[in-house]
Amino acid sequence: MPPATAAAPATTRPRTKPAVVRREELMDAAQALFLDKGFDATSVDEIVAQAGVAKGTFYFHFKTKDDVLRALRERFVVKFHERLESAVAACAPDDWSGRLEAWMEAAVDGYLDQFALHDLVFHEFRPSSRRMQHDNPITRHLATLIADGAQNGAWTAPYPRLMAAMLFGGFHGAVDEEIVAPSKTTRQRLTAEVLRFCRMALGLACS
Amino acid sequence: MPPATAAAPATTRPRTKPAVVRREELMDAAQALFLDKGFDATSVDEIVAQAGVAKGTFYFHFKTKDDVLRALRERFVVKFHERLESAVAACAPDDWSGRLEAWMEAAVDGYLDQFALHDLVFHEFRPSSRRMQHDNPITRHLATLIADGAQNGAWTAPYPRLMAAMLFGGFHGAVDEEIVAPSKTTRQRLTAEVLRFCRMALGLACS
Amino acid sequence: MPPATAAAPATTRPRTKPAVVRREELMDAAQALFLDKGFDATSVDEIVAQAGVAKGTFYFHFKTKDDVLRALRERFVVKFHERLESAVAACAPDDWSGRLEAWMEAAVDGYLDQFALHDLVFHEFRPSSRRMQHDNPITRHLATLIADGAQNGAWTAPYPRLMAAMLFGGFHGAVDEEIVAPSKTTRQRLTAEVLRFCRMALGLACS
Amino acid sequence: MPPATAAAPATTRPRTKPAVVRREELMDAAQALFLDKGFDATSVDEIVAQAGVAKGTFYFHFKTKDDVLRALRERFVVKFHERLESAVAACAPDDWSGRLEAWMEAAVDGYLDQFALHDLVFHEFRPSSRRMQHDNPITRHLATLIADGAQNGAWTAPYPRLMAAMLFGGFHGAVDEEIVAPSKTTRQRLTAEVLRFCRMALGLACS
DNA sequence: TATGAATGAGTGTTCATTCAT
DNA sequence: AATGAATGAACACTCATTCAT
Incomplete structure (x- = not known):
């Protein structure tokens, strides 16, 4: 008989992370892309793709695209x-x-x-x-x-x-x-x- | 044969100015607007409006919008x-x-x-x-x-x-x-x- | 056996109000905002902010945004x-x-x-x-x-x-x-x- | 030898029409779609598709989407x-x-x-x-x-x-x-x- | 009952640039 | 030299709605 904890999917990577973590991840993604292609040439779509989240998530954590740059x-x-x-x-x-x-x-x-x-x-x-x-x-x-x-x-x-x-x-x-x-x-x-x-x-x- | 001058109305204020003059006028218009609202926030439409010429005229004198900035x-x-x-x-x-x-x-x-x-x-x-x-x-x-x-x-x-x-x-x-x-x-x-x-x-x- | 009342802290201000009350509060908040800025211009976010509850709470009491308007x-x-x-x-x-x-x-x-x-x-x-x-x-x-x-x-x-x-x-x-x-x-x-x-x-x- | 006029494509439907005509065409397209699906449910994309022009053309003739409605x-x-x-x-x-x-x-x-x-x-x-x-x-x-x-x-x-x-x-x-x-x-x-x-x-x- | 992080489809609008005249 | 109608790719941002706790 498997241990009780095994019943619940042990691998459940929680889709929702602490806000601070997600925010940091988005900043990292943005920074990498900005450095690579420049601020203007980077679209929010690319940032979220890189961070592996949906577009809305970006705007949940930042007011605008400029806002990330300020945070950076x-x-x-x-x-x-x-x-x-x-x-x-x-x-x-x-x-x-x-x-x-x-x-x-x-x-x-x-x-x-x-x-x-x-x-x-x-x-x-x-x-x-x-x-x-x-x-x-x-x-x-x-x-x-x-x-x-x-x-x-x-x-x-x-x-x-x-x-x-x-x-x-x-x-x-x-x-x-x-x-x-x-x-x-x-x-x-x-x-x-x-x-x-x-x-x-x-x-x-x-x- | 009618006299040459009769063909063209004598009072025709030349719609076309020397290229250098137009160019300078466009640069002045652009500079004023750029200083006022910034480069990105200024559209070519506004520049030609300010200079009093049509859109095509701008592109007759400058290759691109960046080109004016370079000239400036x-x-x-x-x-x-x-x-x-x-x-x-x-x-x-x-x-x-x-x-x-x-x-x-x-x-x-x-x-x-x-x-x-x-x-x-x-x-x-x-x-x-x-x-x-x-x-x-x-x-x-x-x-x-x-x-x-x-x-x-x-x-x-x-x-x-x-x-x-x-x-x-x-x-x-x-x-x-x-x-x-x-x-x-x-x-x-x-x-x-x-x-x-x-x-x-x-x-x-x-x- | 401890008294039943001892189990629950007597001073617990119930975070959860009777459904009808919450519902009414949400309707009032919505009505005020709708009157102020119009239906379309008012977001659910603003309604819940005004009512002082979380987003999910809104959707617990109403099916959709239109639903509030219908109720109103x-x-x-x-x-x-x-x-x-x-x-x-x-x-x-x-x-x-x-x-x-x-x-x-x-x-x-x-x-x-x-x-x-x-x-x-x-x-x-x-x-x-x-x-x-x-x-x-x-x-x-x-x-x-x-x-x-x-x-x-x-x-x-x-x-x-x-x-x-x-x-x-x-x-x-x-x-x-x-x-x-x-x-x-x-x-x-x-x-x-x-x-x-x-x-x-x-x-x-x-x- | 073909007639001189044949040299120029007789079928050259002038791509640029008088502004008033284009404007009217866009209004007709918009009205048909609005009546069919409603104002909100109709996108500018659909209007220009219906009118057979590019998106920019719409915004050359109307300030905003609401502007067509006003004209209508x-x-x-x-x-x-x-x-x-x-x-x-x-x-x-x-x-x-x-x-x-x-x-x-x-x-x-x-x-x-x-x-x-x-x-x-x-x-x-x-x-x-x-x-x-x-x-x-x-x-x-x-x-x-x-x-x-x-x-x-x-x-x-x-x-x-x-x-x-x-x-x-x-x-x-x-x-x-x-x-x-x-x-x-x-x-x-x-x-x-x-x-x-x-x-x-x-x-x-x-x- | 209540929360709040996450979603993602959807769209109006801008604007540099072209080109036939 | 000059015009101005036409283009169309590109994008930021919104927001109603869901769902795991």
């Missing part, structure tokens, strides 16, 4: 930010130079690893990416780091927010340049240059 | 570049510091004056704006300036192209910051900060 | 009919003129008070409202009144059913006119005109 | 009105009784002939048919007729607009009744009853 962006920013935070947290609280170095190194690495996703969530996203660049945890993090360092005499930065914007722009420009026209330069060398650039701009060295 | 972008880049060139040309050929200063000043002014148009032609334009940033006359101009200055001992820049990218990124970041969160700072003060930033990064000052 | 219509007709009946019942059984007058007066009042709801349940309801007008308690009531009065020599009406239809149409037209183009006329005056119209049509007066 | 309604009203006008115009200008009779007769005939179309354009049309009933040429025509007759002493009607509304309602009710429950009565007999009803209401007879 938020997820990206949070993860990227965590990466930076833990890198910085590994340094001594008063080693400002080290903290800045850690931030930049993690940022270069992260950006280089994810630039396709970065472009997706920042470029394809309407309301101008400018505003978005301004108030997101990542840039705020850098601004705080600059400000704190300045306050503790680690460097000079009369306008920390502005300095942060310029350093962020510089880092961004460097990595973009590398992506478009990959030099023989190693990633390490690139990071070193970015760091040197930052230190110079902050008046930490005068070579 | 080219026009923008050329004009912006001219602005920079003449600013720089006003300086002594060997006054490298002055030339850089002139470039940056003109760039800040120009960007601040035209950022909406800048965003339109660079942001809405597919093939990633990254590639575009890389090879356009403006950034090439800066790179050349950096390289020449370095070659003449005006400053140090082991990787001029990279330095140019970082300085351009820095300038871009500063102006973007100012656009999003306008400080009490005057435009002059902003320019000064950008310049200080550049000089520091190039090792020209150590304050 | 029945409720309306019953209430309206009651209004007429009691008004007529207040007259002497053989005061035919008075009974007709009472019917019309109550009808004008009732219609004027509820025309929005009337339109909802009669207009938005498929199977042509024509058929519905034909066999509902209200028009049947009037037809009977006409027929009985004729039979008792109160007035002449060779085709009572037809006469009823025409008088009903006349009354309807008058009130509709008043709704669309409200005159300075009081409701009383309107009722008087409708009555005069009916009496004339029935040959009760020759002014 | 306007066409119906105009034609119906013409019918009434010419019937009335055939009577002597001062034969008020005859003119009213002509109007009613033509209305009954017209309505009976077209009630399906009537229902379509008046019932399926949003913004409440009430308002529509109020200001359309047909009811205005009747109101004018009543008013003019009253002014010339042909009958009494202290509130012509209201009387017109009631007579129109009465006529409408009679015909609707006949449609729903066709009696053995001939159309002629029905018309006679409606007329008698009108004359009574106007105080023209006291039988």
Whole structure:
């Protein structure tokens, strides 16, 4: 006689999953397709096909197609930010130079690893990416780091927010340049240059 | 035989204008609408309505809708570049510091004056704006300036192209910051900060 | 053996209400929304939100969305009919003129008070409202009144059913006119005109 | 050698017709389908298939699907009105009784002939048919007729607009009744009853 | 009684582009 | 150079309804 539990189909994969899970699955499907063919070129039909659900399910979990992109962006920013935070947290609280170095190194690495996703969530996203660049945890993090360092005499930065914007722009420009026209330069060398650039701009060295 | 002029009514206001004029009119109409409602949200129908011509006329002058945007972008880049060139040309050929200063000043002014148009032609334009940033006359101009200055001992820049990218990124970041969160700072003060930033990064000052 | 009442927590506010109550609540929610935005423009989602229940609950109490509308219509007709009946019942059984007058007066009042709801349940309801007008308690009531009065020599009406239809149409037209183009006329005056119209049509007066 | 004209395909049915013609064709197709399956149940796809054009062509000539219905309604009203006008115009200008009779007769005939179309354009049309009933040429025509007759002493009607509304309602009710429950009565007999009803209401007879 | 995740058929509408004149 | 009627592929989104708990 089979055990009582065998009477009920053991393999009943529940068709309805916790909302959070389904949502995540849809986001993954969308992200893969967006990266592959671009946001506009991807239809909701394709997303649901990839996720293995019906169309209505998509609209049960997201308001619109844009809504997924927003969710994707938020997820990206949070993860990227965590990466930076833990890198910085590994340094001594008063080693400002080290903290800045850690931030930049993690940022270069992260950006280089994810630039396709970065472009997706920042470029394809309407309301101008400018505003978005301004108030997101990542840039705020850098601004705080600059400000704190300045306050503790680690460097000079009369306008920390502005300095942060310029350093962020510089880092961004460097990595973009590398992506478009990959030099023989190693990633390490690139990071070193970015760091040197930052230190110079902050008046930490005068070579 | 009747006189030739009698055949055609003398008062015929030529319905057909020189191609270049019509083209320019269509570009102006498109630019105005694109700036107002965005590229995607603007239909060719609206463009021709604004320009006062029939639909077919549009496609007589432009291959596709994207084609106008490309034309708009080219026009923008050329004009912006001219602005920079003449600013720089006003300086002594060997006054490298002055030339850089002139470039940056003109760039800040120009960007601040035209950022909406800048965003339109660079942001809405597919093939990633990254590639575009890389090879356009403006950034090439800066790179050349950096390289020449370095070659003449005006400053140090082991990787001029990279330095140019970082300085351009820095300038871009500063102006973007100012656009999003306008400080009490005057435009002059902003320019000064950008310049200080550049000089520091190039090792020209150590304050 | 523990007391029976101890088994169930005494304070359990019953999550489940008597079916009739829930049903009524859902009907009220639906009616409010239908009146506000129209039948088609109202989704079942909105109805359940308004009623504070889950989607499934709606389909537990009603077969389809149309089903609520039908229920609403029945409720309306019953209430309206009651209004007429009691008004007529207040007259002497053989005061035919008075009974007709009472019917019309109550009808004008009732219609004027509820025309929005009337339109909802009669207009938005498929199977042509024509058929519905034909066999509902209200028009049947009037037809009977006409027929009985004729039979008792109160007035002449060779085709009572037809006469009823025409008088009903006349009354309807008058009130509709008043709704669309409200005159300075009081409701009383309107009722008087409708009555005069009916009496004339029935040959009760020759002014 | 074939005649010159044969060189050009003689059968070249011009693919592009005058806008008015195409528009009319689309309206005819739509009307046929709407009458057959109802407005909602008819898709634009079906309309264009029936009309033998592409979908875009539909939207070149009409703003929306509702727009055709509106056009259909306007066409119906105009034609119906013409019918009434010419019937009335055939009577002597001062034969008020005859003119009213002509109007009613033509209305009954017209309505009976077209009630399906009537229902379509008046019932399926949003913004409440009430308002529509109020200001359309047909009811205005009747109101004018009543008013003019009253002014010339042909009958009494202290509130012509209201009387017109009631007579129109009465006529409408009679015909609707006949449609729903066709009696053995001939159309002629029905018309006679409606007329008698009108004359009574106007105080023209006291039988 | 009640829940709420899942379904999926259904459709109006947009719009870049073409082409005969 | 210019017209404007015609095309037709493409898609996001809605929503009534079901059903396993």
